[in-house]
């Protein structure tokens with residue numbers, strides 16, 4: 001515990017160096033200043049080898065990790081390690097080696113050292129699949145200059161605020177259809193309510209939303225009969241994530257060689273994802289070639305990229321597939337957690353409902369305008385991502401030497417910010433166990449605290465789509481239904497590469513208005 005109380009002192013020093021660096025007119029290189037600072041204060045900067053942690057025996061650590069069911073408990077193990085070692089620790093599990101940090105100010109130092117081509121942990125299972133099937137890497141897996149040149153083009157079509165006007169009407173339509181679907185379920189129940197594990201419904205909502213933005217077309221997942229291929233795609237994404245986590249620690253090449261089931265399942269999952277994405281992409285490509293004149297309607301991200309003609313078709317296909325795969329479990333699980341929290345906090349739910357009603361009245365129903373008037377709804381989503389982040393950690397290979405918590409960390413090291421641990425740390429968030437969306441409205445500093453979508457040029461490419469999709473969903477749900485949950489059901493997270501609920505979340509939706 002003594003370590004914890006020392007946290008903030010050295011951090012202030014490190015940050016002021018970085019501030020000095022960034023305000024020095026850019027003439028002095030950062031590494032030079034760090035080196036200078038190192039030599040001036042070498043008595044207090046401790047070497048890399050002194051960082052506390054378990055990093056000397058990767059195989060032994062892997063065995064212990066496996067005994068602790070670490071493949072599913074990674075987030076809890078990280079939390080425990082920060083409690084044991086303090087705000088920085090080094091670890092090696094199997095062939096995976098990293099330095100882990102938790103303090104927002106240290107995150108600022110990390111991201112300042114990410115370089116021009118930020119690089120995350122390489123997920124070898126994903127690259128091995130593409131190499132094996134001879135498929136191109138998309139934006140998620142590319143690195144270096146190729147990543148940057150692709151990302152600059154994709155940014156304009158996917159994450160630029162200008163695109164929101166195109167995305168919102170498409171997402172709004174899906175949101176309205178979800179309400180109709182829930183009303184149908186309520187009607188059929190004959191009990192004026194619908195109680196269910198909503199996860200499958202939310203997967204469909206998320207896939208319908210992201211596909212509608214990517215392809216400018218609906219897949220029809222809000223209808224009673226749905227295409228079995230689309231359902232298969234959803235199942236494949238879940239399987240793909242689940243089978244990735246053990247392969248973070250055991251080399252997938254080895255598992256492939258011995259024909260391990262986890263590798264075979266992983267291949268099957270990616271095959272299903274690529275096949276469905278190929279079908280959607282070919283369909284739009286065919287339509288585009290048959291079109292005669294320009295259309296006023298927004299054609300979707302894929303068609304826009306094809307018409308722009310700045311990326312090769314293979315690059316477009318690879319990135320659109322990754323956008324489609326990245327756009328399902330991420331938003332749907334965040335929405336599920338949000339509904340769960342709102343069900344547990346009925347008066348907060350009423351506050352949000354009142355905010356949405358006022359926004360609807362002030363914006364006269366204009367959805368784009370409404371999105372500017374719902375700060376508490378946005379706070380609720382941030383709060384969900386604080387307590388239930390999709391990613392356990394953010395990672396970067398640093399491109400220059402840095403000093404964190406008075407330890408020297410050499411360039412090339414994989415440094416991870418423990419997002420889950422940070423969100424639950426009482427030194428970072430006041431009463432972290434409480435779900436309080438209003439904490440994000442206060443003027444107190446949120447410096448490097450809201451990192452659910454990552455940070456900087458390598459942050460989540462789908463962020464704009466995800467945020468709009470989730471805000472629109474909550475607007476429609478709050479306007480139409482009251483969400484309730486069974487009392488005393490405590491749901492935790494489990495690690496399946498992304499964090500997911502460890503048991504079904506059963507929710508009851510009750511209509512606010514009598515059916516017409």
Ligand code: HEM
Pocket residue numbers: 120139140141151210322323324326327328330331334385390391394395451452453454455456457458459460461462463465466
């Ligand atoms: C609640 C929803 C979501 C969360 C919390 C989330 C979170 C993240 C995080 C933490 C990263 C890594 C960022 C970094 O390293 O700094 C990421 C990357 C990425 N996300 Fe998301 N994501 C969400 C939804 C989506 C959606 C809807 C899409 C697609 C439409 C998407 C596509 C991507 C892609 C392509 C990348 C890789 C970008 C790159 O490497 O340049 N995500 N996401």
